[in-house]
Amino acid sequence: MSILDVRDLQTHFFTDAGVVKAVDGVSFSLSAGEVLGLVGESGSGKSVTGFSILRLVDAPGRVVGGQINFKGQDLAKLSDREMRALRGNRIAMIFQDPMMTLNPVLRIETQMVEAVRAHDRVSHKAARDRAISALAKVGIPSPTERLAAYPHQFSGGMRQRVAIAIALLNGPDLIVADEPTTALDVTIQSQILAEVQQLARETGTALIWITHDLAVVAGLADNISVMYAGRIVESGPTDAVLTAPAHPYTQGLLGSIPGHGRRGERLTQIPGMAPNMARLPDGCAFAPRCARVSDTCRSSAPEITTFDGRRSLRCFHPLVPMTSSA
Amino acid sequence: MLVFLLRRLAQSVFVLIAMMIVVFFGVYMIGNPIDILISPDATPAEIAETMTRFGFDEPAYMQFLKFVGNALQGDLGRSFVHGESAVTLILSYMPATLELAALGLFFSVAIGVPLGVYAGYKADRWQGRAIMTGSIFGFSLPNFWVGMLLILIFAVELRWLPSTGRGETVEVLGMRLSIFSENGLKYMILPALTLALYKASLVTRLARAGTQEALMQDYVKFARAKGVSETRILLVHVLKNIMIPIITVLGLELGSMIAFAVVTETVFAWPGMGKLLIDSILTLDRPVIVAYLMMTVIIFIFINFTVDVIYTLLDPRVRVKGEAS
Structure with missing residues (x-):
């Protein structure tokens, strides 16, 4: 049974320069314990998708359409109070920059205890105990002492662990992780990836891992959705998408990752830049950068087609034969 | 931290000295307090006597030096009007x-x-x-x-x-x-x-x-x-x-x-x-x-x-x- 079902989500930003369709018809679903990698370049709308789920899109942005069904209830229909009761409780979020997510003038203890007591009527002592065990779970040494510290007394990696511990505090059903390892150095990055994967598996928490780095989700995600210009252009099981990408954009992303055994080879790059979201081309948004572009691509946008049973694609000229279309 | 505090203290002393000079001479120039303190029909001898008592007969810089000398001992002078210590x-x-x-x-x-x-x-x-x-x-x-x-x-x-x-x-x-x-x-x-x-x-x-x-x-x-x-x-x-x-x-x-x-x-x-x-x-x-x-x-x-x-x-x-x- 799916825990989260996003249907045709539309989040638009109403700016002076016009309406920016940051998220334009995104659909995906997650079952309990599943890890979904949401991949895309900066400005592809992947973070906005994450914030839309928590209803934390800042003005001038607004969710204008679609449904977000979380455990059978449409989040858009909840009152602010009901939504607040879900946030941090059933749906938690981890942010990109650990240096900015913790309040610099409050002790870790304050910031953790309030997250527990926002949802559970427990004593300060009980909330504190829960905080200590959450810190221990994410690998923070001597958590009892560290609880009294301020954020600036932690390194970047440790701060992100604290943020992850806060997300875990109430045993959520879903965690939205918005590039949580991007700001960290590689060694810490892989440690945290391994820990989060283990925690999600142990607790059966579903995870949306937003990243621009395909290499990060390769070992982590069950499924991958690749976003471009506010739309999901390709999605499917991680192995299938990575070994046989169907969309030229996915292939471009894969080609730009340096890897072993490719020494001396030139990295392929995707020509051009991510499009201006306020002035998208008429047809396929990727057309101006695509090597396989045709006149059809420039005049009309491709619809979603499903193939191989579990894969879907938005492209007129797929790289793999679309056999056994379901 | 200590160095910082000491430096601040030293700066403050300079401000105090500057303030002292400006205010003392500023008020000195406004007018002679004797004209206000003593009754208009006092004799010149009485005026001279009062001037000496308050030290007004001395030149300005002498009055200032005396004032500073007293100030260093914590005495900022007596009010002319109330007769009490100013502080x-x-x-x-x-x-x-x-x-x-x-x-x-x-x-x-x-x-x-x-x-x-x-x-x-x-x-x-x-x-x-x-x-x-x-x-x-x-x-x-x-x-x-x-x-x-x-x-x-x-x-x-x-x-x-x-x-x-x-x-x-x-x-x-x-x-x-x-x-x-x-x-x-x-x-x-x-x-x-x-x-x-x-x-x-x-x-x-x-x-x-x-x-x-x-x-x-x-x-x-x-x-x-x-x-x-x-x-x-x-x-x-x-x-x-x-x-x-x-x-x-x-x-x-x-x-x-x-x-x-x-x-x-x-x-x-x-x-x-x-x-x-x-x-x-x-x-x-x-x-x-x-x-x-x-x-x-x-x-x-x-x-x-x-x-x-x-x-x-x-x-x-x-x-x-x-x-x-």
Whole structure:
């Protein structure tokens, strides 16, 4: 049974320069314990998708359409109070920059205890105990002492662990992780990836891992959705998408990752830049950068087609034969 | 930290010396206090005798050197008019001003911070705009006029509060204070409000700007993602972050409230240091004027130190830097 079902989500930003369709018809679903990698370049709308789920899109942005069904209830229909009761409780979020997510003038203890007591009527002592065990779970040494510290007394990696511990505090059903390892150095990055994967598996928490780095989700995600210009252009099981990408954009992303055994080879790059979201081309948004572009691509946008049973694609000229279309 | 404090102290001494020179010669040039102190029909011999008694016959620089010599021993001279030591005289007027400033400070925080935070939270709504427009009145209306208006409304028309004087006082720690008696407090409300109005508008603006900025920070968004209520976000996450600039400004403003409550004290006939200063200027009571301004400088220095200490309490990052150096 799916825990989260996003249907045709539309989040638009109403700016002076016009309406920016940051998220334009995104659909995906997650079952309990599943890890979904949401991949895309900066400005592809992947973070906005994450914030839309928590209803934390800042003005001038607004969710204008679609449904977000979380455990059978449409989040858009909840009152602010009901939504607040879900946030941090059933749906938690981890942010990109650990240096900015913790309040610099409050002790870790304050910031953790309030997250527990926002949802559970427990004593300060009980909330504190829960905080200590959450810190221990994410690998923070001597958590009892560290609880009294301020954020600036932690390194970047440790701060992100604290943020992850806060997300875990109430045993959520879903965690939205918005590039949580991007700001960290590689060694810490892989440690945290391994820990989060283990925690999600142990607790059966579903995870949306937003990243621009395909290499990060390769070992982590069950499924991958690749976003471009506010739309999901390709999605499917991680192995299938990575070994046989169907969309030229996915292939471009894969080609730009340096890897072993490719020494001396030139990295392929995707020509051009991510499009201006306020002035998208008429047809396929990727057309101006695509090597396989045709006149059809420039005049009309491709619809979603499903193939191989579990894969879907938005492209007129797929790289793999679309056999056994379901 | 110690080096920093010592350097600050040394700077302060220079300010004190400069202040002493400017004020002493400034008041010296205004006129001869003898003309005011002695009756017009005194004989030349009497005048000469008085001049010698106060030391006015000596050249200005000699008078100054004597003054400095005495000042170094903690003696800032005797009031020509009251015959008392200038410092004792000022100290006896000080509690009235201090308690007025304290209540004024309380009012400006109690009014300014909630209004400012609310205005920042509702920055784009009419509530926020209304508060901002209102605050313009707060710091553009002249003090004396606000004082008179308050007297007109609350003392003359409504008859709720007394208009002038100090009311009942209670002795606390050797000082006569009216803040602790109900009757005395009634007398303080109008002058304290007058004094607070400008600061309250200032605090409102600062709090609004700070709140707007803090609300855009990731830690606020993260707190929302934790499901923390908006009230708690404003009262804990935002408030603690915006208090640092507010306390800086209030510290400086407290100094000016204590030192320059002259206008308000005059309007409300409040027997504080400001009124003493005005009276002393009118009678050219040089020792009191000089002593008053010197004490003002000392108060400012003291308050700046206190503000630095409060910083370290509010902002843990400052604390660590302090420990490291």
